[in-house]
Amino acid sequence: MRRVLCVLTAMIVFGAAAALCQAPQAGTTTITFQSSTYSDFRQLLMREAPNGTVTIRARLDFPDEARDRYPAVIVVHTISGYRDANEGYAAAELRKAGFATLTYDSFAARGTTGAALSGSPAYLPAGVADAYAALRRLASEPRIDADRIAIVGFSYGGEMAHLTAFERLRSALNPGPGRFAAHVAFYPAGNYGVIAESGAYTGSPVLMLLGEKDDNLPVAKIESYLAYARAAGNPAPIETVIYREAHHAWTVPSLVTLRFYPDYVSTKKCPLILLGSRGPAFLIDGQAKPFEPGFLGACMSEAPGYSMVFDAAVREQSISDAVQFLRQKLQP
Structure with missing residues (x-):
């Protein structure tokens, strides 16, 4: 109907029709959505009622x-x-590449902070619930x-980007056919x-962007996981890019000096769950x-903390790599 109106208008006055037929500027919209809070992944995977909304x-x-x-x-x-x-900077770069973006703060919505929740078994399942x-x-x-x-995520959000690719979590939180088309961590x-095992992932591709000097997630830990999955005959749908000399949080410009943060919880010495x-x-x-469970607490207390520093060149390259991956998979 709109096309017909445009054609008719063009027959009357061409100049005005050109402005009328242009699609409106998209702009910015504030939206809300409802999510849930869980005590741990067991509660979520057993599909028990959440603790709250x-x-x-x-x-x-x-x-x-x-x-x-x-x-x-x-x-x-x-x-x-x-x-x-x-996150705002990355979202702006994604919009330049043709993607709409959705940003939010899981912690602020719950009236708390990530630091207060760090180490709790509740904060990761809540993040997955929010993403879905x-x-x-x-x-x-x-x-x-x-x-x-x-879905694209950074550190905690990077873990969300990977977790949302697990089929059992997807089906527990999103029982229909809907899934993320791609994941970038x-x-x-x-x-x-x-x-x-067969069907462990949703089938959508995952890109992990890793730092060679990241002492929170040693590259060898991911390589061991990928080797395990290949040897079992069910390879994970994960591609990796490793940035030389890059430490954890290389995209965060406020981290101007390389520092070790001993108060942050780290699982670098723990086996993958x-x-x-x-x-x-x-x-x-x-x-x-x-x-x-007791072993997990022991390995976290054995080696807390990790190093962080901004790297402008790696930020530019890694966002470019993410955009290229998403363009290939989503074709904007």
């Missing part, structure tokens, strides 16, 4: 280029919460292509993987071993 306020931004429907990226923050200089709640809300937007929504925490249909396990020496 939370309303999350989010910002939906569109590229300057007008189109009927946009591919989109949900951008998830670090443990420090949403910051314009980090954001996916459902974004998929309902008429200007968004629901089949082309990706910037310097993730490296806490979790999956038992190497593998989620599976028969319960969790540890990845030790390339094999899934019985899960012992």
Whole structure:
């Protein structure tokens, strides 16, 4: 109908018709969505009722280029919460590449901070719940292509980007066919993987961007996980890019000097926790071993803290690599 009106108007006055037929500028929209809070992954995976619900306020931004429907990226923050200089900067770069972006702060919505929740078994499942709640809300937007929504995350958010690729978590939180079309994890925490079995991942591609000098997630830990999955005959759908000399949080410009932060919780000395249909396990020496909760606390207390520093060149290159990956997978 709009096309017919445009044609008729053009027959009357061409100049006015040109302005009338242009799609409106997309701009910025504030939206809200409902999410849930869980005590731990067991509660979530058993599909027990959550501890409570939370309303999350989010910002939906569109590229300057007008189109009927946009591919989109949900951008998830670090443990420090949403910051314009980090997540906001990355979202702006994604919009330049043609993606709509959704940003929010999981911690602020719950009236707390990541530092206060760090080490708690509750803060990771809540983040996954938020990401899938954001996916459902974004998929309902008429200007968004629901089949082309990706997730990008930094550190804590990087762990969300990986966790949301686990099929058991997806089906528990999003029982329909909906899934993220792609996942990009910037310097993730490296806490979790999956038992190497058929259908463990949703099938969407995952890109992990890792720092050679990241002492929170040693590269060898991810390489060991990928080797385990390949040896088991169920390789993980993960591509990795490793940046030489890069430390944790290389995208955060406020971290101007390399420093070690001893108060942050780290699992660098802990084995990867593998989620599976028969319960969790540890990845030790390339094999899934019985899960012992007490061992996890001991290995975290053995080596707390990690180093962080900004690297402008690595930030530029890693965001470029993320954009290239998303363009390939989502084709904006």
